[in-house]
Amino acid sequence: MKIGTVHAFPAIAIALAMAGQPAQAQQTGSQQPTESGTPWNPEELPVQTVFDYGAKDEPTLVCAPKQYCAIALQAGETIQNLAVNDEHWSVTPTTYGAGEFAKPVILISPREAGYSDELTISSVAANQQPRTYKIKLVSDAKQYTHLTAYRYPPQ
Numbered sequence: 001m002k003i004g005t006v007h008a009f010p011a012i013a014i015a016l017a018m019a020g021q022p023a024q025a026q027q028t029g030s031q032q033p034t035e036s037g038t039p040w041n042p043e044e045l046p047v048q049t050v051f052d053y054g055a056k057d058e059p060t061l062v063c064a065p066k067q068y069c070a071i072a073l074q075a076g077e078t079i080q081n082l083a084v085n086d087e088h089w090s091v092t093p094t095t096y097g098a099g100e101f102a103k104p105v106i107l108i109s110p111r112e113a114g115y116s117d118e119l120t121i122s123s124v125a126a127n128q129q130p131r132t133y134k135i136k137l138v139s140d141a142k143q144y145t146h147l148t149a150y151r152y153p154p155q
Contacts (some may be wrong), residue, residue: 076126
């Protein structure tokens with residue numbers, strides 16, 4: 001999937017359904033019951049998994065059908081290309097925020113359980129350095145990670 005310009009959206013859809021338990025808003029600590037597919041602001045979600053950019057081992061992201069897994073990249077980064085088996089996965093790039101605070105987010109959902117594929121993301125960092133991410137995607141019937149982010153080495 002070739003990406004031209006990624007547009008900023010006021011909010012992105014990230015589904016929360018934590019094993020049938022109510023989701024908790026991070027900032028207020030209040031409980032708000034949700035159903036699968038409820039859109040949430042990524043800043044209200046705790047990051048469940050952090051991958052180290054440039055690590056030797058390829059990270060694995062587990063996703064479930066009818067749920068969104070999200071990968072947040074570094075603010076100011078621009079997604080250039082996404083490569084994945086489109087028959088097995090729905091992959092949607094979007095941006096949260098605007099200007100220098102724009103953060104690219106990739107929403108991923110498998111079409112069915114039982115798939116294992118690789119997602120390759122090509123991007124350009126805010127400092128104009130090219131980046132490539134390779135992530136092993138695994139689809140599970142029930143388990144999934146809501147939000148994943150990357151930790152970057154000092155520049």
